[in-house]
Amino acid sequence: MDMFANLALGFSEAFALQNLLYCFLGVFLGTFIGVLPGIGPLATISMLLPLTFYVPPTAALIMLAGIYYGAQYGGSTAAILMNLPGTPAAAVVCLDGYPMAKQGRAGVALFMTTIASFVGSTIGIVVLTAFSPTLAGVALAFGPADYFSMMLLGLVAAAALAQGSPAKGIAMVLAGLALGMVGTDVQTGQQRFTFDIPQLADGISLVALAMGLFGVSEVITSIMRMREVSRQKQESITLRSMVPTKSDVRQSWRAMLRGSGVGSFFGTLPGAGTTIASFIAYAVEKRLARKPERFGQGAVEGVSAPESASNASAQTAFIPTLTLGIPGDAVMALMLGAMIIQGIQPGPRLVTEHPELFWGLIASFWIGNVMLVILNIPMIGLWVRMLRIPYGILYPAILLFICIGVFSVNNSAFDVLLVMIFGIVGYVMVLLKFEPAPLVLGFILGPLMEEHLRRAMLLSRGDAMVFLERPISASFLALTFALLAWSLFSAIRSMQQRPRTAAAR
Numbered sequence: 001m002d003m004f005a006n007l008a009l010g011f012s013e014a015f016a017l018q019n020l021l022y023c024f025l026g027v028f029l030g031t032f033i034g035v036l037p038g039i040g041p042l043a044t045i046s047m048l049l050p051l052t053f054y055v056p057p058t059a060a061l062i063m064l065a066g067i068y069y070g071a072q073y074g075g076s077t078a079a080i081l082m083n084l085p086g087t088p089a090a091a092v093v094c095l096d097g098y099p100m101a102k103q104g105r106a107g108v109a110l111f112m113t114t115i116a117s118f119v120g121s122t123i124g125i126v127v128l129t130a131f132s133p134t135l136a137g138v139a140l141a142f143g144p145a146d147y148f149s150m151m152l153l154g155l156v157a158a159a160a161l162a163q164g165s166p167a168k169g170i171a172m173v174l175a176g177l178a179l180g181m182v183g184t185d186v187q188t189g190q191q192r193f194t195f196d197i198p199q200l201a202d203g204i205s206l207v208a209l210a211m212g213l214f215g216v217s218e219v220i221t222s223i224m225r226m227r228e229v230s231r232q233k234q235e236s237i238t239l240r241s242m243v244p245t246k247s248d249v250r251q252s253w254r255a256m257l258r259g260s261g262v263g264s265f266f267g268t269l270p271g272a273g274t275t276i277a278s279f280i281a282y283a284v285e286k287r288l289a290r291k292p293e294r295f296g297q298g299a300v301e302g303v304s305a306p307e308s309a310s311n312a313s314a315q316t317a318f319i320p321t322l323t324l325g326i327p328g329d330a331v332m333a334l335m336l337g338a339m340i341i342q343g344i345q346p347g348p349r350l351v352t353e354h355p356e357l358f359w360g361l362i363a364s365f366w367i368g369n370v371m372l373v374i375l376n377i378p379m380i381g382l383w384v385r386m387l388r389i390p391y392g393i394l395y396p397a398i399l400l401f402i403c404i405g406v407f408s409v410n411n412s413a414f415d416v417l418l419v420m421i422f423g424i425v426g427y428v429m430v431l432l433k434f435e436p437a438p439l440v441l442g443f444i445l446g447p448l449m450e451e452h453l454r455r456a457m458l459l460s461r462g463d464a465m466v467f468l469e470r471p472i473s474a475s476f477l478a479l480t481f482a483l484l485a486w487s488l489f490s491a492i493r494s495m496q497q498r499p500r501t502a503a504a505r
Contacts (some may be wrong), residue, residue, distance in 0.1 A: 010359030014367055019059050019360065026063035027368045030070020034090075035078055041071035042437075043218045046210035047402055049341070057342040058357045062364040064338055068331050069121060069314045069365070072274065073372045075112040076307055077380075079494035080106055090310070092282045093121045096295060096302030103298050107380075108244050111375065112300055113307045114376040116256050120308030121369045123260040124267065124315030129362055132473040133351055135323045142348070143465050147325075149476035154326040156480050159438050159487075166487035169438045172429075176442020177449075179204055206337045208406050208415045209443060212422025213429075213436040214330070215402045219395045220427045222309065227477075238240045252304040255285050259305035263312030268319050275308040281309035313363060322358060323348055325448070330437035333444045340444075374407055 013019065033044045045064050052060040075090035080097035093113065098111040142150070155177075159169030182193045183203030194200040215488055244252075259281040285305040286295045303314045318335075319430035321327045325346035327333035339346050344354060351358050406415045460466035467473045 003133070006133070006355065006359045007129070007363060009355060010361075010363030011366075013058060013061070013356045013360030014363035016179065018056070019062050021109055021362065021366070022055070022059040022063040022372055023066050023364050023368050026066020027070035027073075027371050028069040028375065030072075031074035031372065033067065034071035034074025034076075041068050042210075042214040042330055043329060043398075044071070044332070046207070046214045047398070048110075049210065049334065049338060051206045051408065052338045052341055057339070057344055057354075058360050060338060060342065061357065064335055065318070065361060065364065068335075069311060069368065070372060071374055072307075072311045072314045073114065073117045074256070075310075076117075076303070077110065079107075080109045080113070080303075090278075092278045092305075093303055095282070096297070096299050097297070099298035100300070100303065105229045105298070109303050110247060111244060111377065112248065112252055112304050113484045116252070116259070116304040116374060117311045117376075118305040118369055118373050119256045119367070120263055120311035120313075121315055121372075123257075123308075124264050124312035125362065125369070127268075127312075128319055128365070129315050129414040132319050132323050132358075132362075135319060135348075137348070142472060143470065144432045144459065145470050145478070146450040146472040148452040148456055149467060149480070150324065151326060151445050151452070151481070153476045153480045153483075154320075155438070155442055155449075156483050165433075166490060168434050170415055172438040173442040174437065176439040176444075177446040179209070179439070180443045180446030181450075199412065204440045204443075205406070205410070205415050205418065206334075206341075206444070208418040209400075209422055210440060211402050212336055212407050212419040213426040213440065214420060216423025217426025217430060217436070219398055220232050220423065221430050223395060242348045244465065248300045251299075251301050255301040255305040256308040258284060258288075259308035260312040262305075263309035263314075264316045266309075267313035267316030269347035274313040274317070277313035279309040281305040318361075321401045322346060322350055322361075327441060327444065330440045333437075337444055422486060494499055 003283070013219065014023070029044060030041060033041060044067050048064065049066070054065070055063070072090075076093045076097060079090040079093040080101050097109045097113070100106065125440060143366075155173045159166060159173045178193075181199055181204075184191050184201055246384055259278075262281040263274070263277040266280065267274070281303055282295075282302060285301045286292050289295065289299070317332050321332040321336060325336065327336045336346055344350070344357070402419060403416050406419050407413065429436055456466055457464070467477060
């Protein structure tokens with residue numbers, strides 16, 4: 001009964017005119033950004049972080065969340081029509097979506113991705129609504145040592161599960177922790193790693209860091225990538241061409257449910273993210289298919305399953321972020337940063353201390369997903385025409401908005417300089433195949449980990465065994481060391497396989 005009362009409170013908050021407008025703005029921008037290849041929700045949320053200073057907390061989070069799951073809807077459009085994923089999670093949709101487009105079934109593929117997105121989001125929201133309060137209640141029993149160990153597990157998981165080398169992921173986490181230490185120590189008042197630069201006394205701006213690593217670097221990378229891709233003439237998509245056959249529906253509905261289950265599970269895991277969920281859902285469908293050779297040739301299940309998985313994962317990723325204060329991926333880290341900017345401490349007390357924000361955000365997910373269905377099906381022709389925007393106009397405008405946005409936060413030209421520096425660093429990281437997401441997680445969680453570490457050591461009077469004596473903390477540490485051992489084993493095995501591969505050639 002409490003859940004229905006909480007949802008009633010949430011919908012009363014979400015249906016406020018201001019929150020409805022920001023919800024629509026978020027999902028519209030998210031779909032728009034998802035359609036355009038190479039930008040993504042990370043860059044967009046980074047650019048809009050300055051806006052959260054001037055907007056009420058609930059409206060700000062509703063808008064940012066709408067951009068996140070809205071981009072999951074729109075990300076498949078360019079993947080299907082141009083073989084260019086609008087988001088990383090949509091990369092797997094290219095495998096069967098683009099062959100469907102070449103067969104003249106682009107409309108069907110776009111329709112099925114919209115329905116799969118809605119189904120996945122709906123199931124993810126149900127899981128979020130059902131389990132978030134329970135998890136928050138359990139987390140109230142956590143002490144400082146437990147929080148430190150849990151955050152350590154989240155960072156190691158983000159590094160170990162990152163695409164590419166786990167060693168590179170761990171290096172990025174350590175770099176983020178180091179950047180998070182810049183500024184004035186809260187307890188001693190001493191400045192650390194500021195190099196006598198007064199502008200660094202308050203630490204590195206999260207907005208500048210995020211905009212540089214994800215905004216500027218994405219623009220540079222996309223410009224380089226677009227030079228190699230020929231712009232294709234897009235076919236017109238009509239509502240009649242989007243009607244699926246009975247066979248399409250029969251082959252898709254089970255795939256949607258399985259993909260939603262996979263996405264809901266992986267969304268709750270720190271470090272997993274939507275990309276891993278979509279690829280695993282695709283692999284599951286290919287494994288269960290009677291004719292696996294159809295995959296890669298235009299199988300509709302190869303579009304429906306990963307799309308539902310990525311959207312379910314996008315919704316359940318809010319579970320650890322809101323209830324534990326542990327972001328599952330870089331986007332959730334920015335959401336966490338937005339709450340901290342507003343003076344709201346994420347964690348188990350968020351449900352009880354800010355129920356209107358917590359339940360209003362969840363209720364907005366239902367409203368936003370209905371808006372997305374309305375936006376995507378009748379307006380698919382508009383999104384297709386968006387792909388014809390000249391990149392020579394689009395990307396300079398993005399850079400201009402980035403500079404204006406970061407300057408408006410503190411009226412500081414130094415922050416604009418930081419954006420440019422981190423943009424260059426982010427582009428170099430892309431060239432060297434270092435993922436920036438673990439760095440942002442380390443940057444945001446680092447100060448929180450330091451605070452809980454100091455508090456735990458103070459309460460235990462300097463006895464480090466407190467981290468092993470508490471069962472919850474010891475369990476998290478055991479999982480952390482297991483992940484580190486698995487990462488080390490994977491690195492050694494890959495190094496052993498390289499000489500064999502070279503010898504075989």
